[in-house]
Amino acid sequence: QQQVKQSPQSLIVQKGGISIINCAYENTAFDYFPWYQQFPGKGPALLIAIRPDVSEKKEGRFTISFNKSAKQFSLHIMDSQPGDSATYFCAASIGSGTYKYIFGTGTRLKVLA
Amino acid sequence: NAGVTQTPKFRVLKTGQSMTLLCAQDMNHEYMYWYRQDPGMGLRLIHYSVGEGTTAKGEVPDGYNVSRLKKQNFLLGLESAAPSQTSVYFCASSSLRTGNYGYTFGSGTRLTVV
Numbered sequence: 208q209q210q211v212k213q214s215p216q217s218l219i220v221q222k223g224g225i226s227i228i229n230c231a232y233e234n235t236a237f238d239y240f241p242w243y244q245q246f247p248g249k250g251p252a253l254l255i256a257i258r259p260d261v262s263e264k265k266e267g268r269f270t271i272s273f274n275k276s277a278k279q280f281s282l283h284i285m286d287s288q289p290g291d292s293a294t295y296f297c298a299a300s301i302g303s304g305t306y307k308y309i310f311g312t313g314t315r316l317k318v319l320a
Numbered sequence: 321n322a323g324v325t326q327t328p329k330f331r332v333l334k335t336g337q338s339m340t341l342l343c344a345q346d347m348n349h350e351y352m353y354w355y356r357q358d359p360g361m362g363l364r365l366i367h368y369s370v371g372e373g374t375t376a377k378g379e380v381p382d383g384y385n386v387s388r389l390k391k392q393n394f395l396l397g398l399e400s401a402a403p404s405q406t407s408v409y410f411c412a413s414s415s416l417r418t419g420n421y422g423y424t425f426g427s428g429t430r431l432t433v434v
Contacts, residue, residue, distance in 0.1 A: 213362075216360075239421055241421075241422055243423075248427070248428075249427055249428075250324075250410050250412075250425030250426050250427050250428055251363070251410070251423075251425050252425065253422035253423065253424075256421070256422060296362060296363065300421070306351065306414055306416075306421050307353070307365055307368060307378065308363075308365070308423070310355075310362040310363040310364070311362055312360060312361060312362040313360075313362050
């Protein structure tokens with residue numbers, strides 16, 4: 208029940224296309240859902256995050272869509288660029304005061320020029 | 321630049337050796353975490369700390385110990401390294417004061433146990 212399942216494992220998209228990465232969770236106590244971006248040799252960096260009281264959040268070309276009833280959330284990267292090529296992790300946490308994250312297994316995105 | 325600094329960046333250990341990974345943050349964050357990253361498994365929480373002098377176990381704590389004697393430092397120790405501990409280790413910190421519950425990660429320590 209503590210798992211966060213992420214798909215696909217890898218994704219190849221043409222420049223200018225839309226990249227979509229999906230995550231699903233079981234624990235309804237999760238109340239914070241961030242996405243992290245990681246470039247090779249670097250630590251993950253917070254990209255965008257959402258709380259379950261909203262269905263969508265947009266920041267620039269990045270959008271999180273959240274479906275509370277289905278217990279799913281997804282990251283959409285519009286107008287994907289080669290510089291977006293990275294590994295993306297979804298995560299979920301319970302606001303119990305510690306904000307421990309459960310991470311998905313990651314999606315390696317490659318955007319072709 | 322402010323952030324999370326991890327040392328060392330790379331290390332090769334022989335089975336049975338011990339070592340300590342150091343994490344330092346200069347953002348006055350209350351919370352600190354140690355994760356390990358393995359191919360196909362994402363990031364898994366080893367230990368975490370909610371404040372100076374406090375530590376707690378995460379998802380995969382066996383074989384590791386931690387200490388947080390100072391607010392800015394979080395140490396991860398391997399008493400007797402095993403090949404199964406070959407991984408990339410990330411330290412992270414966070415603070416509720418910012419209203420942003422995201423983590424700031426270090427750049428990682430790549431550990432190989434032979």
